[in-house]
Every structure is written in C-alpha cells, then in structure tokens.
Amino acid sequence: MNPIVRFIHQTGSPAYFYRLSGRLIPWLWAAFVPLAAWGLIQGLFFAPTDYLQKETYRIIYIHVPSAWMSMMIYAVMAILGMIGLIWRIRIAELLAISCAPIGAAFTTVALITGALWGKPTWGTYWVWDARLTSELVLLFLYLGVMGLYAAIDEPRKAARAAALLAMVGLVNLPIIHFSVEWWNTLHQGQTIKLIGKSTIDTRMLVPLLVMAVATKFFFAANLLTRARNQLLHQDRRKRWTKAVLGGEPGIGEAAS
Amino acid sequence: MTPTRKRRLITILLVLAGVASAAVVASFALKQNMLYYIHPSEVLAQSLPPERQFRLGGLVVNDSVQRAGDSLAVRFSVTDCSAVIPVSYDGILPDLFREGEAVIAIGSLNADGVFQANEVLAKHDENYMPPEVAETLKTAGPACAESALDR
Amino acid sequence: MIDHMPFIVGAYAAFFIVLAYTAAAPVLRGRRIRQAVRRYQQRLKTASEQPGKRP
Numbered sequence: 001m002n003p004i005v006r007f008i009h010q011t012g013s014p015a016y017f018y019r020l021s022g023r024l025i026p027w028l029w030a031a032f033v034p035l036a037a038w039g040l041i042q043g044l045f046f047a048p049t050d051y052l053q054k055e056t057y058r059i060i061y062i063h064v065p066s067a068w069m070s071m072m073i074y075a076v077m078a079i080l081g082m083i084g085l086i087w088r089i090r091i092a093e094l095l096a097i098s099c100a101p102i103g104a105a106f107t108t109v110a111l112i113t114g115a116l117w118g119k120p121t122w123g124t125y126w127v128w129d130a131r132l133t134s135e136l137v138l139l140f141l142y143l144g145v146m147g148l149y150a151a152i153d154e155p156r157k158a159a160r161a162a163a164l165l166a167m168v169g170l171v172n173l174p175i176i177h178f179s180v181e182w183w184n185t186l187h188q189g190q191t192i193k194l195i196g197k198s199t200i201d202t203r204m205l206v207p208l209l210v211m212a213v214a215t216k217f218f219f220a221a222n223l224l225t226r227a228r229n230q231l232l233h234q235d236r237r238k239r240w241t242k243a244v245l246g247g248e249p250g251i252g253e254a255a256s
Numbered sequence: 257m258t259p260t261r262k263r264r265l266i267t268i269l270l271v272l273a274g275v276a277s278a279a280v281v282a283s284f285a286l287k288q289n290m291l292y293y294i295h296p297s298e299v300l301a302q303s304l305p306p307e308r309q310f311r312l313g314g315l316v317v318n319d320s321v322q323r324a325g326d327s328l329a330v331r332f333s334v335t336d337c338s339a340v341i342p343v344s345y346d347g348i349l350p351d352l353f354r355e356g357e358a359v360i361a362i363g364s365l366n367a368d369g370v371f372q373a374n375e376v377l378a379k380h381d382e383n384y385m386p387p388e389v390a391e392t393l394k395t396a397g398p399a400c401a402e403s404a405l406d407r
Numbered sequence: 408m409i410d411h412m413p414f415i416v417g418a419y420a421a422f423f424i425v426l427a428y429t430a431a432a433p434v435l436r437g438r439r440i441r442q443a444v445r446r447y448q449q450r451l452k453t454a455s456e457q458p459g460k461r462p
Contacts, residue, residue, distance in 0.1 A: 051390030053384075055415060056414065086265050105428075113422060116415075121351065168275050170272065182287075186292055188379065201384060201386055222433065225433040229440055232437070236443065241448070
C-alpha cells in the first residue's frame with residue numbers, strides 16, 4: 001500500500017488518532033509557551049519605539065498574528081472540510097469543525113485589538129471600510145459554520161453541511177487580503193510582504209514573526225485537543241474508548 | 257481516485273468557481289460603493305451638490321494648518337497632489353494628524369467650496385521604524401508624495 | 408493628546424482573556440467527557456459481573 005494512503009488510514013482510525021494527538025499536544029504547548037513569551041517580551045520591552053505612533057504600535061504583536069491566524073485557520077478549515085467531503089474521512093471532518101471556534105477566537109482578538117489600536121491612532125474604534133468589514137464578515141462565517149454544525153443532529157451530515165459553507169466562504173479570504181489594495185480604506189496597506197521589501201524595521205519585525213510562529217503552535221495544540229474531545233464524545237459508547245482510557249473513573253484525572 | 261470521489265471533487269470545484277465568479281462580479285459592481293473615501297480631484301470633477309455628505313481623503317498640505325486661538329476650530333487644506341480643498345473642522349484632531357500625512361474628513365462642501373468636516377480621521381501608513389531611522393529618511397522626500405495617498 | 412496606555416493594556420488583556428478561554432475550555436470539557444466515559448464503562452463492567460441486575 002502507498003505509504004501516504006496507509007498513514008491516512010492509520011490516523012483515520014479513532015484509537016490511533018486519539019493516542020497520537022494525546023502524545024503530540026504536550027509538545028505543541030511546550031513549543032508555544034517559550035516562543036510566545038519571548039516574542040511578547042521582546043515586542044513589548046525591547047523592540048524600538050515607532051517614530052510616529054510611539055508605544056501604541058506595540059499592539060501589532062498581537063493584532064497582526066491574530067489577523068493572520070484568523071485567515072489561515074479558515075483556509076485550513078475549508079481544506080479539511082473539502083477532504084472530508086470528497087474522501088469521507090471522519091477525522092478530517094472532526095478537525096475541520098474544531099477549527100471554527102479557534103478561528104472565531106482569533107478573529108475576535110483581531111477585531112478587538114484593531115479597534116483599541118484604531119481609537120488612539122486613527123481617531124475611531126470602527127469604520128465600515130473594506131478591510132474592517134470583510135474581517136467582520138469572516139467572524140460571521142465562523143459563527144455560521146459553528147451554528148450550522150450545531151443545528152443538524154446527525155454529526156456526519158452536520159460536518160458535511162458545515163464544510164460546504166466553509167468552502168463557499170473561502171471567497172472572502174482574497175477579499176480581506178487585497179481589500180487595502182483594491183479599494184480606498186482607512187486601514188493601511190500590507191506591511192509584511194512575501195514579495196519585495198517589508199516596510200518595518202528588522203528589530204521590530206523579528207518578534208512579530210516569532211509571535212506568528214507561536215500562534216500556529218497554539219492553534220495546533222488547541223485544534224487537536226478539541227478534535228479528540230469531539231471524537232471521544234461521539235464514540236463514548238464504542239469499544240475502542242475502553243482501550244485508550246482504561247482504569248477506574250477518576251484515575252489519572254483531577255476531579256473537577 | 258474512485259469515480260464517486262472524482263465526481264464529488266468536480267461538483268465542489270464547480271460550486272467554488274460559481275461562488276468566486278459571483279463574488280468577482282459583485283465586487284466590480286460595488287467598486288464605487290466600496291470606496292471608503294474620494295480624493296479632492298474626484299470631488300471637483302463630480303461637482304457634488306452642497307450639503308451632500310461624503311468622505312474626503314488626501315494629504316494635509318504642509319503649513320496649511322491654522323488653529324483658532326481660543327477654541328478647537330481648525331482650518332487646513334487637503335490635496336491629492338492635483339487638486340486642493342480647504343477643510344474647516346471644530347473638534348479634537350486625532351493624535352496622528354500631521355501635515356504631510358493622510359487624513360479622511362467626513363462632512364460636506366458648503367456654498368463657498370469649503371469642506372465642513374464633522375469628523376476627521378488620521379490615516380497612517382504601513383511603515384514602522386525607530387525615530388533615528390525616520391530622521392535619516394526625512395531629508396529626502398518630495399513636497400507632495402502621491403504614493404502616500406493610496407497605501 | 409489622549410493617554411494611549413489604557414488602549415495598549417486593554418488590547419493585550421483582550422488577547423490574553425480570549426486565548427486563555429479558548430485554550431482552557433476544551434481541556435475542561437475533555438476532562439468531563441473522559442470522566443463520563445469511564446463512569447459508563449464502570450457501569451457496564453458491574454452489570455456484566457452481576458448478571459440479573461441491569462445497569
């Protein structure tokens with residue numbers, strides 16, 4: 001059997017996925033914590049002050065990584081949803097639906113920090129320009145995916161419906177990204193460019209990129225935690241759960 | 257890939273293509289409405305009726321800011337490097353309001369062609385740098401940087 | 408000139424609160440699910456040891 005296909009089938013087995021994710025999660029947190037701590041401390045205390053915005057620009061270290069995550073998680077959710085739709089892989093469906101609350105959280109953070117950054121610099125918390133509006137639409141898309149999934153009782157059907165909505169919403173991602181180029185907006189243009197020179201001083205840029213990497217580990221750890229919860233809850237009456245949990249009630253778990 | 261999966265993939269791609277083209281058409285149709293502000297030369301070209309509310313965006317002309325001594329009233333000019341519109345405003349300006357930087361003023365033109373703003377927002381650019389780097393860059397710069405407008 | 412400090416502090420507070428909730432909620436939920444599953448398995452076990460009595 002093709003090794004990739006074999007890997008997918010193995011990870012697709014609930015017990016295997018449950019065990020593997022359980023082993024991965026601590027390592028992902030272990031990568032997140034020092035990266036985020038370093039990035040935030042460097043960004044808040046050691047990166048130089050901005051010539052125009054003074055200290056206020058330091059909101060960039062949480063605002064921009066959150067906004068990037070809000071878009072990346074959406075793309076991941078739609079791709080996993082598509083895999084689930086085409087190949088009917090249950091783990092892909094569970095992962096896709098588990099993306100939604102995390103993406104909604106990052107979108108919320110991007111919107112709140114953006115508003116709190118806008119007031120002292122632009123002079124307003126909110127305007128209905130193309131960038132801000134399309135990011136708000138992204139939050140509603142996440143909420144729509146979560147709502148649709150919750151509204152259908154049969155989990156596999158619910159996951160397919162939610163995946164379809166997620167894929168349709170993909171259209172919004174290029175709109176968010178290019179809104180500052182296509183339309184006149186209050187929001188400024190891209191600072192970090194994949195092609196060409198970024199318009200931020202290197203000493204300011206490094207903590208920002210570290211934060212961007214850290215939030216990806218946060219996402220990965222959180223995603224696996226949510227997906228295995230969902231899996232265990234749906235399969236609570238199945239036999240494989242006995243093998244992965246074992247033991248008496250409460251053993252290995254702090255009472256809560 | 258089995259025929260069933262291929263069929264599903266094709267269906268999904270067709271749906272996506274349909275939605276994407278609908279979005280493209282819609283955003284072309286809405287292009288004007290999606291603009292958050294218009295430039296002074298567009299304002300003068302359109303000869304908007306007085307008292308009609310709109311958002312004016314442009315650079316604050318250097319040395320154009322005049323403050324009244326005893327109140328918050330302020331007058332300045334906004335340009336897009338080809339046309340200039342005088343703006344009058346009575347209120348607190350945002351902290352990043354600077355001559356030579358971009359602003360967005362919300363209000364309407366009066367009969368004398370002066371833009372009466374009831375709100376002024378500062379539009380900063382996407383450049384972040386320490387003060388000493390900004391100092392070295394400042395020496396060489398055109399009087400009106402058109403590129404500063406649409407970033 | 409307004410004081411910018413409350414805005415910076417507020418933004419970071421929002422970041423920490425939202426992400427802490429996002430991280431903690433599934434951990435607590437997982438704990439509850441695992442306890443429920445274990446209790447269910449325990450009931451099954453007792454039932455199979457004492458035939459006659461239904462769980």
